[in-house]
Amino acid sequence: MKKEIIYSVIVPLFNEELVIRESYRRLKEVMESTKEVYEIIFVNDGSIDKTEKIVEEICELDSSIELVNFSRNFGHQAAITAGMDISKGKAVIVIDADLQDPPEVMLEMIKKWKEGYDVVYGKRAKREGETFFKKFTAKTYYRLLKSMTTVDIPVDTGDFRLIDRRVCDALISLPEKNRFVRGLVSWLGFNQTSVEFVRQERFAGETKYPLKKMLKLAFDGVTSFSFxxxxxxxxxxxxxxxxxxxxxxxxxxxxxxxxxxxxxxxxxxxxxxxxxxxxxxxxxxxxxxxxxxxxxxxNRPLYIVDNIVNKKEVNKAYEIRS
Incomplete structure (x- = not known):
């Protein structure tokens, strides 16, 4: 009898060849420690380096890993959405591959989830290895966004979070294309809490959120939730x-x-x-x-999937959106 998946870990990827092996090792170590059934969904958002090849090699050795390859780069928020669309776990965890958000914090999130919380988001108590400009603009933006919206979007948080299956299904049902996932999760409501952590310096490589992408995300956040x-x-x-x-x-x-x-x-x-x-x-x-x-x-689709490696049975939401 096939065991029910408890945790789905979604990891968006864009040109992460320098970090993906270490990211997989630490994610695997953390999830194995839960002693429960899990899946890790890597979503390759049109990488042009060796990211796809490396993850394909990992998939050959580990059946709990699934790789979703986009036909081109559709963006970080689209990658998160695609992972949620095909996820099957009772709890869904979103984390970036760069290891700035420590995978070990997921265990604290799982503990809070088992206490009855539907959403557990990571709150950055401190940022290491980031420039003064990045820290200042991030701090200013989060507080500006909070002051301009009627939705209570927590400050100093990103997309690193755990959401319950019913929250994930509700999020999947939202049809909008310019998605600001962290804001949408707050808009949905449910029982939410946070766990604090120290954001680490990037393990290797360069940030995939340069100023241009940061500004687009900022505009998406403001225009999605405020007039x-x-x-x-x-x-x-x-x-x-x-x-x-x-x-x-x-x-x-x-x-x-x-x-x-x-x-x-x-x-x-x-x-x-x-x-x-x-x-x-x-x-x-x-x-x-x-x-x-x-x-x-x-009314174009949010993303186009080229192929899925280690493809399992997927949610109806994915079939409809595709």
């Missing part, structure tokens, strides 16, 4: 209109009373540059929202 940027645009627009009107009346009165002309060319150009700058910034903000609507309206 406040549009409200701010309205407020600033109204304030600018009021200040402009008052200034206009003031200048006319001043000219009449003192017979002066303060509307020199430099003053006028400065005001115009400021106003046009604000206009273009807020057109860009509106463009972010319109772009999301456009993406959703196309």
């Amino acid at each position: 406040k940027p549009l409200m701010i645009a309205n407020y600033i627009g109204g304030l600018s209109l009021f200040i402009g009107f008052v200034s206009f009346i003031g200048v006319i009165i001043n000219d009449i009373v003192k017979n002066l002309n303060i509307l020199n060319l430099g003053f006028v150009l400065s005001i115009n540059l400021i106003m046009f700058g604000l206009i273009f910034v807020f057109i860009g903000v509106m463009g972010q929202y319109i772009g999301r609507i456009f993406d959703e309206s196309k």
